[in-house]
Amino acid sequence: MKKIMYLVLILAGIMVLSCNKSKPSGTDNNPAKGFNFSALTTNDTLMKVNETATITAFATGSSLTYEWTATFGTFIGSGPTVQWTVCHADNFTITCKVSDNQSHTDTKSIVIRVQN
Amino acid sequence: MYRTNPLLTHSFFLLILFLPERMASQCCSTGSPVGASVYVGVLNKYHLRAITYYRYNYSDTYYQDDRKTTEDVPLQYSNYNFIGIALAYGITRRLTVETDAGYFINKTQVFKTIDYTEKGYGLATGGITLKYGFFINPMKQIEITGGAGFRYPFSLKPQMVDGVQLSRDVQPSTNAFGASGMLFLNKGFPSITMRIFSINRYDYNFTDQNDYQYGSILLNSLFVAKTVLKNLLALLQLRSEYRTPDKDHGEKRINSGNYLLLMSPQLTYAIAGKWNVSVLVDIPVYKNYQGKQLTPKYSVAVSLTRDFSLVKRPKNPVSDH
Numbered sequence: 001m002k003k004i005m006y007l008v009l010i011l012a013g014i015m016v017l018s019c020n021k022s023k024p025s026g027t028d029n030n031p032a033k034g035f036n037f038s039a040l041t042t043n044d045t046l047m048k049v050n051e052t053a054t055i056t057a058f059a060t061g062s063s064l065t066y067e068w069t070a071t072f073g074t075f076i077g078s079g080p081t082v083q084w085t086v087c088h089a090d091n092f093t094i095t096c097k098v099s100d101n102q103s104h105t106d107t108k109s110i111v112i113r114v115q116n
Numbered sequence: 117m118y119r120t121n122p123l124l125t126h127s128f129f130l131l132i133l134f135l136p137e138r139m140a141s142q143c144c145s146t147g148s149p150v151g152a153s154v155y156v157g158v159l160n161k162y163h164l165r166a167i168t169y170y171r172y173n174y175s176d177t178y179y180q181d182d183r184k185t186t187e188d189v190p191l192q193y194s195n196y197n198f199i200g201i202a203l204a205y206g207i208t209r210r211l212t213v214e215t216d217a218g219y220f221i222n223k224t225q226v227f228k229t230i231d232y233t234e235k236g237y238g239l240a241t242g243g244i245t246l247k248y249g250f251f252i253n254p255m256k257q258i259e260i261t262g263g264a265g266f267r268y269p270f271s272l273k274p275q276m277v278d279g280v281q282l283s284r285d286v287q288p289s290t291n292a293f294g295a296s297g298m299l300f301l302n303k304g305f306p307s308i309t310m311r312i313f314s315i316n317r318y319d320y321n322f323t324d325q326n327d328y329q330y331g332s333i334l335l336n337s338l339f340v341a342k343t344v345l346k347n348l349l350a351l352l353q354l355r356s357e358y359r360t361p362d363k364d365h366g367e368k369r370i371n372s373g374n375y376l377l378l379m380s381p382q383l384t385y386a387i388a389g390k391w392n393v394s395v396l397v398d399i400p401v402y403k404n405y406q407g408k409q410l411t412p413k414y415s416v417a418v419s420l421t422r423d424f425s426l427v428k429r430p431k432n433p434v435s436d437h
Contacts, residue, residue: 069281078278
């Protein structure tokens with residue numbers, strides 16, 4: 001009986017340790033301490049064709065890198081602040097992915113409406 | 117065995133330079149242009165054909181329907197420099213396989229409205245095609261060849277530079293797979309050292325990872341080739357290009373789709389009976405573009421071609437079949 005109890009205790013201990021280990025240290029939805037992608041903003045969510053919008057990613061962390069993507073249009077510049085322009089009217093989604101040197105990442109998007 | 121004027125045969129090499137993968141323009145610049153393909157009739161059995169080529173394209177004129185427009189246009193001009201290679205191999209007398217790949221040294225667009233130049237570069241979409249000679253009559257110099265193949269991207273993701281995704285207009289690849297079909301018709305007139313042939317090709321693009329689909333392209337070309345001097349061949353091509361609009365998440369994109377008619381004179385010179393050098397220029401003669409698009413103004417290209425026979429020759433040939 002004692003052996004069974006010891007075995008149960010050991011298994012319970014392993015489970016507790018496993019649970020602690022599986023806690024994410026930093027993912028898209030669980031920013032780690034020091035890493036925080038707080039906001040993605042633009043100076044204009046409504047613009048005309050061929051105008052430029054300035055878009056800024058506000059993030060903190062160490063050695064941050066920024067990846068900017070959009071289905072259409074051209075980015076000017078790189079890093080936390082970029083400009084973006086497009087040559088036809090529509091609603092466009094601009095996405096920024098921020099990463100640090102601890103493999104923490106977070107992604108945010110904004111929609112810009114472009115009119116003729 | 118099928119004997120023809122080698123220069124006339126070699127003239128087909130240049131055809132690769134006329135067959136665009138995405139010649140149609142985007143609203144900001146010309147799309148990815150070159151779909152390299154040997155794209156001619158079948159080769160002799162165990163023969164290998166290698167082609168390298170270079171192409172330059174320049175665009176600075178916007179069109180809306182069939183009229184020029186300067187209203188609210190974003191670009192001053194765009195251009196690209198492209199190098200490519202194509203290999204074809206005759207598996208049997210009727211069956212030829214070919215493959216091609218290319219690299220954009222640059223795809224550049226210079227903005228008019230802002231002080232900015234955007235530049236992309238990299239591998240274009242590659243291709244593999246199987247061609248079958250349905251009807252080959254060497255005596256009458258008639259050939260009917262059909263082919264089918266697919267195109268493949270070297271990357272499924274769009275190109276990023278310094279953490280920024282380049283615009284679709286300067287991406288070197290479609291980032292999507294494609295399928296193609298072709299029909300080649302040829303009739304030679306050896307008595308007057310002349311040949312007339314036609315190439316007809318259809319390209320279908322599948323959607324990419326972002327659910328964007330480039331339009332399908334139908335190309336129809338008619339060529340007249342004539343030997344003008346010893347080792348010098350002159351060709352004139354009239355090519356029609358029709359492209360359906362692109363689709364973004366199933367919705368037709370406004371500034372895409374076009375009809376383009378081009379005239380392409382070219383010269384091919386045979387060196388030492390082994391090498392062929394060709395030059396050509398593409399000149400649009402009619403343009404009709406949906407929405408507002410930057411259209412090609414001209415293209416120039418140079419190619420270098422060589423055929424290799426991989427047939428083992430007997431030491432003491434008795435006859436030449």
